[in-house]
Each structure stands twice: as C-alpha cells, then as structure tokens.
Amino acid sequence: MAATGALLSKTGVDAGLFAPLVVHHCHEHAVVAHLDVRGRMVALSEAQGSEERIILPLRRIIGDALAHDGRAVMLAHNHPSGDPTPSRTDIETTRKLADLLRPLNIRVYDHLILTRNGASTSFRDLGWI
Numbered sequence: 001m002a003a004t005g006a007l008l009s010k011t012g013v014d015a016g017l018f019a020p021l022v023v024h025h026c027h028e029h030a031v032v033a034h035l036d037v038r039g040r041m042v043a044l045s046e047a048q049g050s051e052e053r054i055i056l057p058l059r060r061i062i063g064d065a066l067a068h069d070g071r072a073v074m075l076a077h078n079h080p081s082g083d084p085t086p087s088r089t090d091i092e093t094t095r096k097l098a099d100l101l102r103p104l105n106i107r108v109y110d111h112l113i114l115t116r117n118g119a120s121t122s123f124r125d126l127g128w129i
Contacts, residue, residue: 015112015120018076021046023116028054030077032061034070035109043068056093058100065106073101075111084113084121094123 022029027048034043045064047057054077065073075094079085090113098108110124123129 015076015114015122018074018112019114019118019120022076022078023114025078026080028077028080030054030056030075032056032064033074033076034065034068035072035074036069037071039072039109041074042070056097058093058097061097062100062104062106065101066104070106072107072109073097074109076114077112078114078116080116082115082117082119084115084119086111086113086121086123091128094128098129 021031030047033041094111113121
C-alpha cells in the first residue's frame with residue numbers, strides 16, 4: 001500500500017504510485033486516494049470489479065472523502081485487457097462522481113486507467129477533468 005502523506009502532482013508520478021496497487025489483478029481493481037488541501041494523500045480505499053468492468057462505490061467514496069476531510073479524490077483502476085482506453089462506464093461514472101462531489105467542495109483530481117504492460121490514460125491529461 002502507498003503511504004499516506006504522499007504528495008500527488010504529476011501524472012507520471014501518480015501512475016508510478018498506483019500501478020503496483022492495481023495492475024497485478026486479473027479483474028478490474030480500483031484504488032481511490034483521498035487528498036487534503038495540499039494534495040497529500042490522507043487515506044486510500046479499494047474496490048474490486050469483474051474481469052471486464054468495475055462499479056465504483058460512489059456512496060462509499062463520498063462518505064470516505066467526508067470522513068477524511070478530503071478536498072480531492074484521485075481514482076486509478078486497471079484494465080486487464082491491456083487497453084487503457086476509457087469505457088463509456090468509466091467516463092460516465094467519473095463525471096457522476098465529480099457532479100456529486102462538487103457541491104461538497106471536493107474535486108476529482110484525476111482518474112487513471114493503468115495496464116500491466118505500462119500503458120495508461122489520464123482523464124486530466126485528456127482535458128476531461
């Protein structure tokens with residue numbers, strides 16, 4: 001597990017931090033980092049999906065963000081297929097989470113999709129966040 005207090009800032013650094021937590025799983029696996037006002041990770045939670053998809057537990061993510069007085073969340077999950085292209089569900093769920101967190105003054109910092117072969121996609125780099 002990544003240590004709390006880690007500062008998240010650049011996608012390459014973030015991918016390096018999250019890849020060991022998700023890419024070795026045979027099924028989709030998500031990690032949610034809860035960040036403080038300075039971008040330091042204060043908590044980490046995980047969610048397991050199926051081989052082809054993951055349903056992010058939005059209520060739990062929001063509850064954890066509030067419980068840890070988070071100011072942002074960073075999502076990362078794997079695509080066991082090796083293709084880091086976001087699915088329609090990935091995009092819609094991320095947008096829904098951002099919409100739900102916005103009134104609470106919590107933002108989605110990024111959503112990374114990582115693969116075992118080192119390929120990745122960052123929603124932030126794509127301009128989607």
